[in-house]
Amino acid sequence: MSKKQFEIIEQKTAYSGFFSLKIVSVKHTLYKGGWSAPLTREVFHRGNCVAVLLYDPQKDALVIIEQFRPGALQLNDERAWLLEIVAGAIEPGETPESVAYREAVEESGCEILEMIKISEFFTSPGGTSELLHLFCGRIDSTHIGGLHGLDEEDEDISVSVLSFDQVYELLEAGKIISAIPIIAIQWLALHREELRQRWSD
Numbered sequence: 001m002s003k004k005q006f007e008i009i010e011q012k013t014a015y016s017g018f019f020s021l022k023i024v025s026v027k028h029t030l031y032k033g034g035w036s037a038p039l040t041r042e043v044f045h046r047g048n049c050v051a052v053l054l055y056d057p058q059k060d061a062l063v064i065i066e067q068f069r070p071g072a073l074q075l076n077d078e079r080a081w082l083l084e085i086v087a088g089a090i091e092p093g094e095t096p097e098s099v100a101y102r103e104a105v106e107e108s109g110c111e112i113l114e115m116i117k118i119s120e121f122f123t124s125p126g127g128t129s130e131l132l133h134l135f136c137g138r139i140d141s142t143h144i145g146g147l148h149g150l151d152e153e154d155e156d157i158s159v160s161v162l163s164f165d166q167v168y169e170l171l172e173a174g175k176i177i178s179a180i181p182i183i184a185i186q187w188l189a190l191h192r193e194e195l196r197q198r199w200s201d
Contacts (some may be wrong), residue, residue, distance in 0.1 A: 112137035
C-alpha cells in the first residue's frame with residue numbers, strides 16, 4: 001500500500017465561543033490509488049480531554065458522578081442528567097495526568113493515590129477533533145459523596161460511591177449512556193482482579 005497522505009486546502013473558523021467550529025477542505029490519497037476529490041467538512045473543536053475512573057480496590061467500589069448535559073437534551077426527560085466519571089479539558093501548560101488529579105478533586109473531592117493509563121482515543125472522529133486520555137485512579141472512597149463542582153464553571157455535580165456490581169448492573173440495564181464511562185467500566189471488568197491484586201497494599 002502506498003503511503004497515506006492528505007492535504008488541507010483551506011481551513012477557517014465558522015464559530016468561536018465556549019467551543020469552536022471549523023470548516024475544513026481537504027483531499028487525501030485513496031486505497032485504489034490517486035487522490036480524492038476535495039472534501040468539505042465541519043469539525044467541532046473543544047480541545048483534548050481527560051477522564052479518570054476512580055476506583056477503591058479495598059471496597060471494590062467506584063465513584064460515579066451525575067450532572068446535566070446539554071448534548072442529551074434530545075432525550076427530553078431526566079436522562080439529560082447523565083451518570084459519568086470524572087473528566088475535564090486539558091488547559092494550556094497542563095499534562096493529561098495533572099488534569100486527572102485536578103479534576104478528581106474539583107468534581108468529586110477525591111485524592112488520587114496512584115494512577116495508570118487505560119488508553120487514549122478519539123471520541124467521535126467523524127466530526128470532532130477531541131482526543132480523550134483515559135485513566136484509572138486508585139482512591140480511598142471513605143467519606144466521599146455529596147455535591148461538588150466549581151461555581152465559576154457552573155458545575156452542579158452529584159457524587160456517589162457504588163460497588164462495582166452496582167455500577168455494572170446500571171451499565172447492563174442501559175442506565176449509563178455516555179460512551180466514556182462505558183469504555184472505562186468495561187475495561188475495569190476485564191482487569192479488575194489484576195488491578196485489585198496490584199493495589200492490594
